[in-house]
Amino acid sequence: MTPHGNPEVPASSATEINRSAEKVSPAVEPVETRNAWGLWEVFVRSSRGLSHVHAGSLHAPDAAMALRNARDLYTRRNEGVSIWVVPADAIAASDPDSKGSFFESPQGKDYRHATYYTKSEGVKHL
């Protein structure tokens, strides 16, 4: 791998992205035909100033119940000040099988890190 990536492959591996993937929550099926509550992913902000972090998942019939269940399930000990719930179907994920090519572009690009520049070692405030 050269430091500038493989010229045969677009740097972003943009071709790997599934552009037809659903970007919004699909409409909820009518209850009669649905045998189980939908799966929701739960994200919890532990305190102001921090990001929401994935805590786990749960089943709920709608967003309001998902939020309440998430509160009871993931914040029984003051773990959060804010919760997001997202229908699991609405999340588009990268394909684990394309791991290599999808994420290879930063590889060999050490110069993106401060540690690459060693000549300035010992110089103060740099």
Added chain:
Amino acid sequence: MAVQNLQSVTAELSPEELDAAARRDAEGQANFDRVMADDSRIEPKDWMPAAYRKTLLRQISQHAHSEIIGMQPEANWISRAPSLKRKAILMAKVQDEAGHGLYLYSAAETLGQSRDEMMDALIAGKARYSSIFNYPARTWADMGAIGWMVDGAAICNQVPLCRASYGPYGRAMVRVCKEESFHQRQGFEILLELSHGTPEQKQMAQDAVNRWYAPALMMFGPPDDDSPNSKQSMAWNIKRFSNDELRNRFVGMMMEQVKVLELTLPDKDIRFNEETKKWEHGPLDWDEFHEVLAGRGPCNSQRLERRREAHDDGAWVREAAAAYAAKQQAKQSMKTKEYAA
């Protein structure tokens, strides 16, 4: 490895498809082996051997069922706990067990079985759960012994599972272990208060310790020479220590802690082996263990019956929530149509 053991292969494939599937499996197996060798983690969408998936699904769902059934012996005591403080503590603990069950069901679902299928298996009596919950909790002191010994044994077992090779399982166990330590401490405190109370209270505490000691030790599973799945689970980095190793470690911890309680363990044969530097315990009744596991323990039918009852009693809540969600959904789509028009 034989192709039919691997996950990419489904029935009725053409020779070309079979070839492609075999190639995918070979690549998947190579990646899986690399992850195992690096002691890294497998995530839900990764390729994994069918037997690995099956083993995890069995272990995690049984673990989830144990948490759910495990609510019962203690829930029975909430209304009879001796003070408001103890009721509040017990409710928090039972609520935690429900939470632990849900974390684990979520982890199991990532392996491809639905929550409903697992629930149905439990209610139908087809799924197993820890044999310990088929013993009755006879007195208030049992709440102490369960917390100290049963939750103590569970923690001993669960801490190494935080490093299990399957990512979702490990993450669920981290959460469980964080919450579980209060369970053991509150149990210890109950026993400590009783053992330093009246002679009758101390007797009650001792009686509970006597009854829960052997079942708690058997929670670690059969002895190593009679535990056929252990070796494979250790090779897969699911299990990190053998049943006997964990059991002996637990005995050593209890030996120290029981002194603070000023109680005794009902086992004359406990000793520290100077050669192996390990604690050893007396013989356990493994016939009883297998009987209870096979459904013939003191409370098996009672526990399942209660679970079914609770499931049926909750049906109207589930239906109401679903009906409400549907109604809201219908209202929402009506609004959207009006807006469009």
